Amino acid sequence: MIARTEFRYDRLRRLEAVVHPESIIRRVERDPLGRPVREVLADGLVITRRFDAGWQLARLDHGARVFEWLRDRQGRLSAIGQGAGRPVPIDHPVLSRLVSDHSSQKLAWAGHPSPTMRSSGPGAETQPTGSLPLGLLIVSPALVQMDADGRTTETRFDDLGRVIEERSAQRGVRQVFHDARGHPVKMVLPDGSLELREFDAAGRLLFREQAAAGTRIGTRFLWTGMRLVGLDHPEHDLRATHDEAGRLRRLTHRLGVQSIHYDFSYDGASRLSERSLGDGMRLRYEYDAAGRPHRLGLVLPDRTEPVWLVESVEYQAGDAVSERLGGGVRALRRFDGEGRLASLGRHRVARPLRDPAPG
Incomplete structure (x- = not known):
């Protein structure tokens, strides 16, 4: 078995918990109407939701951050509020929408001419020029971007949509190899060096090894639940301390025998108010x-x-x-x-x- 994730449901077949590998658990609590009003994430962060009379999301408390959705009499979103700041009003003009025709692998802007598209595969075709953002030329099976100097970068994907190769006229070729779970476990970089990665059953990056010219450097990553709290490198270490709201409070960086501390303070609205620079x-x-x-x-x-x-x-x-x-x-x-x-x-x-x- 590669990895096992368990989904638990209540008697009404509603999701109430996700048990990931490594005993990482995410819990969902619902009100009598079945709406998810409280979630406890794998890293201990708590999310609470409040709904209006029309069952639409009205408020979300994400740790120490607060988001509010305000609606007009027609039920349309009229403003979004975040923390103690003034809500940002929302206008409702007729917007152009990006429409994707997956069967023909073409893109078009609704209400506008078709953009320039061509395929890198057999039978490549070119469509009329339109309003596609400058630099995006190829959609499938590869994506090509061109900068202002005409230099191109081609990104190729596998059948699952994962990046497997990137060819840049300026930087060279980079190849990516994935394991059975889809994690990028090996990369061949343009200079010929290798980067190897190890993941646990929960998908967390545990170890990275960089190899070039007979030199190997390993970095180990430390986690609390799904929150990255530190890394160990041969030349330096890093440790992060968070408060109960999930906010970063202290970052300790060790360089040789010297340790540098960076402290972070927040105001009543959970906005960053002060940070030390270590000196x-x-x-x-x-x-x-x-x-x-x-x-x-x-x-x-x-x-x-x-x-x-x-x-x-x-x-x-x-x-x-x-x-x-x-x-x-x-x-x-x-x-x-x-x-x-x-x-x-x-x-x-x-x-x-x-x-x-x-x-």
Whole structure:
């Protein structure tokens, strides 16, 4: 037997637990109506859900993060809220949809001309040019991407959709071999070196060996449930400590005989508020009333007040369009009518903003 995963159901044939190999268990709890209102994941993280009168998902608590879905009188999604920030409104224009015709292996944008497509197999055909994103040329059985200089990268897949080979005009050839469970256990890299990987029955990466020119380097990965908590390398070790909400609290990096600690702090909305850099300095993060990033400061050793690297951020339609940086430099961004970044610019203001109030 390669691996065994057990699915457990209640008397009404509803899933209530998944028992993975290595005694990793995921549990599902339901309300009297059968809706999954609470899940305990394999790493101990708890997810709770709340539904509205129309049985639609209204709130999801994912550890310390909170998501809310607001709907109008017609039941359509009108806004999405996350944490303490202002909910993001949702518009309902007529959107173009990507339609995939699996029988003919072609792609098309609904309401637009057919894009340029061709197959790398026998009987390759070319379709009329349309609105396909630049660089995507081949759909099946291989995908080819082309950069602005005309250099191509071809990715080939097996019958199960797994990557088995990548040919790049710039980087060379990379081959991937899978085991019976579909895990990528061997890779032949463009420089001729090998990378070998070992997985456990639960699919967790346990060991990686990199071999090149007679040298072998092994890295071991450590897990708590499905959460990666450390790695052991001949030259350095890494350990991660999480709190009950699953948030990263400390990262310890050992280099030889020296250990460097990185600590992480969070505000009441579970947003990163401060992190240490390992050398006595700290980065401090501040947010505006809508929960958006507003200021970024560097706290020097033995100091309490930061030097502001970003003194303020201005937003328009949800996009950060202006930043006042330290030294009186202002960075500007301009977006086009479709929300795409159109230009970047910087200039020095006459009077640098010293201590703005968030808002």
